[in-house]
Amino acid sequence: MNSINAIARSFHPLELITNNITHNFIPLAFYSSLAGVVYLLLGGFIWLKPLEVAKKPYLTWAVLLPIIFIPLWLGSGAWAIAITLVSIYGFKEFARGTGLYEHRAYCIVVDVLIIGLGLCAAFSQYGLFMALPIWGIAGITALPILTNQSKGAIQNISLAAIGLIYFGWFMAHISFLSQSRYGLGYVLFMVLATQFNDALAFLWGKLFGKTTWTEISPKKTVEGSILALISSIAIAFLNWQIAFPHFQWWLVGIVGLIVGIGGQIGDLVMSAFKRDLGIKDFGALLPGHGGILDRIDSLLWVAPVFFHTVRFFYGGFGY
Numbered sequence: 001m002n003s004i005n006a007i008a009r010s011f012h013p014l015e016l017i018t019n020n021i022t023h024n025f026i027p028l029a030f031y032s033s034l035a036g037v038v039y040l041l042l043g044g045f046i047w048l049k050p051l052e053v054a055k056k057p058y059l060t061w062a063v064l065l066p067i068i069f070i071p072l073w074l075g076s077g078a079w080a081i082a083i084t085l086v087s088i089y090g091f092k093e094f095a096r097g098t099g100l101y102e103h104r105a106y107c108i109v110v111d112v113l114i115i116g117l118g119l120c121a122a123f124s125q126y127g128l129f130m131a132l133p134i135w136g137i138a139g140i141t142a143l144p145i146l147t148n149q150s151k152g153a154i155q156n157i158s159l160a161a162i163g164l165i166y167f168g169w170f171m172a173h174i175s176f177l178s179q180s181r182y183g184l185g186y187v188l189f190m191v192l193a194t195q196f197n198d199a200l201a202f203l204w205g206k207l208f209g210k211t212t213w214t215e216i217s218p219k220k221t222v223e224g225s226i227l228a229l230i231s232s233i234a235i236a237f238l239n240w241q242i243a244f245p246h247f248q249w250w251l252v253g254i255v256g257l258i259v260g261i262g263g264q265i266g267d268l269v270m271s272a273f274k275r276d277l278g279i280k281d282f283g284a285l286l287p288g289h290g291g292i293l294d295r296i297d298s299l300l301w302v303a304p305v306f307f308h309t310v311r312f313f314y315g316g317f318g319y
Contacts, residue, residue: 079187080121081122083118084114084118084121084175091110091114091168095159103156105147109143114172133168171300173303174187176317177190177307182316185239185243186306190259193256194259194298204227205219205224208224211223214268231260232263240252251313266301
């Protein structure tokens with residue numbers, strides 16, 4: 001009976017109200033819309049073709065924002081389901097791009113483990129959530145024995161392990177992040193600020209960039225990266241009293257650094273994968289953006305670092 005009540009509470013919209021953070025929803029939603037306006041105007045300034053530049057990406061965002069907001073409003077259970085579905089689809093894109101998709105046993109095991117991580121988040125089983133990747137990797141390494149196939153075993157095990165950890169476990173931290181008293185503020189800040197960081201790194205680079213610094217992504221510039229980092233820290237302080245009013249000033253600076261640095265690392269990690277595979281995007285699901293992985297690449301790296309930093313310095317998750 002207690003388990004049934006726990007499930008019901010996890011899907012109850014009033015959960016956010018009792019956490020006393022619903023009043024943050026409208027300001028944060030407003031900021032996400034403002035991001036679109038800023039991106040549109042800067043795009044027009046740079047290319048003098050604002051509608052042509054921004055039409056597809058922002059029509060896509062018009063669909064994505066409700067997909068983000070509605071599960072959050074419904075509660076942590078619905079949010080965990082949404083994150084799990086995104087993780088599974090993201091792993092599918094990765095598996096297709098790398099060729100792992102042809103080895104279905106590995107993909108099925110990873111999909112089952114990603115679902116398991118989602119269930120851990122939905123039922124707030126943090127201990128099992130931390131242990132499951134260990135058992136998952138152990139199971140994946142046993143697959144060549146169970147399938148009686150040694151050819152390509154090292155490559156398949158490695159790709160499946162990346163799929164589980166990077167696209168499953170890292171992403172699932174966002175589900176747990178929503179379960180704090182200030183979870184809505186945490187999630188919306190991290191998701192939206194990461195998207196700001198991506199857009200601003202590109203736009204500042206176009207406006208002021210002169211010095212390239214990495215062969216992985218030749219269009220990235222030192223000026224664009226530094227200005228995006230400064231912007232992310234500024235965005236953290238602008239959202240201080242809305243997203244995390246209980247933070248000390250230095251912790252606000254730290255989460256700004258996590259988004260500003262981590263977001264760019266996450267983007268470069270996925271760029272390195274794509275360059276190695278010889279592809280431009282992992283998919284075409286999101287017009288103007290590419291695939292799911294092309295949109296959440298920065299978030300994948302930021303999510304676990306943000307979660308464990310907040311948990312270490314502040315706690316507030318109940319485990």
